[in-house]
Amino acid sequence: xxxxxxxxxxxxxxxxxxxxxxxxxxxxxxxxxxxxxxxxxxxxxxxxxxxxxxxxxxxxxxxxxxxxxxxxxxxxxxxxxxxxxxxxxxxxxxxxxxxxxxxxxxxxxx
Amino acid sequence: xxxxxxxxxxxxxxxxxxxxxxxxxxxxxxxxxxxxxxxxxxxxxxxxxxxxxxxxxxxxxxxxxxxxxxxxxxxxxxxxxxxxxxxxxxxxxxxxxxxxxxxxxxxxxxxxx
Numbered sequence: 527x528x529x530x531x532x533x534x535x536x537x538x539x540x541x542x543x544x545x546x547x548x549x550x551x552x553x554x555x556x557x558x559x560x561x562x563x564x565x566x567x568x569x570x571x572x573x574x575x576x577x578x579x580x581x582x583x584x585x586x587x588x589x590x591x592x593x594x595x596x597x598x599x600x601x602x603x604x605x606x607x608x609x610x611x612x613x614x615x616x617x618x619x620x621x622x623x624x625x626x627x628x629x630x631x632x633x634x635x636x
Numbered sequence: 637x638x639x640x641x642x643x644x645x646x647x648x649x650x651x652x653x654x655x656x657x658x659x660x661x662x663x664x665x666x667x668x669x670x671x672x673x674x675x676x677x678x679x680x681x682x683x684x685x686x687x688x689x690x691x692x693x694x695x696x697x698x699x700x701x702x703x704x705x706x707x708x709x710x711x712x713x714x715x716x717x718x719x720x721x722x723x724x725x726x727x728x729x730x731x732x733x734x735x736x737x738x739x740x741x742x743x744x745x746x747x748x749x
């Protein structure tokens with residue numbers, strides 16, 4: 527079983543739609559959680575951290591469910607510029623390493 | 637700041653040749669990470685350094701791969717001899733600490749024929 531699992535998609539949604547991605551992780555000792563964004567043929571960039579209480583950054587909302595070991599990302603009012611691959615990232619306790627999921631691809635169309 | 641700098645951006649080489657990838661981290665960052673990304677396996681950590689010291693190289697595929705960080709502003713990843721299955725995008729990333737915010741370079745796209 528992979529340490530971090532994501533639905534690869536693609537998710538094809540119209541502009542203005544709301545879309546949600548989920549991600550599950552296998553290591554219950556995981557301590558920190560993130561969403562990174564990767565545009566086609568570009569490097570990954572940090573989108574947002576995921577806090578236990580959930581957090582929001584503009585149109586983006588991230589939530590963590592430790593009991594079920596999953597993380598979610600909700601994007602409201604999708605823009606064409608949101609088209610990218612979204613990587614779920616987990617960091618275990620007492621380690622410097624990040625474990626990346628293989629990503630969920632989002633395509634927003636006009 | 638210029639961000640993380642990697643060179644070359646593209647490398648095409650023949651099987652058996654030596655390949656050297658270079659990385660300059662962001663100034664002041666104490667951590668440097670080397671990743672490999674393929675369609676099949678996604679983004680995999682190969683090795684990382686803290687204050688120029690290799691901490692974990694468990695992701696290095698085999699002895700053909702080696703990495704060095706002679707000073708705080710430079711690191712290399714070497715593959716010798718290269719094989720077609722090494723074809724991938726190799727990213728270098730740096731971070732100020734280990735809290736999870738890593739800054740990636742633009743990557744080196746390696747093709748081994």
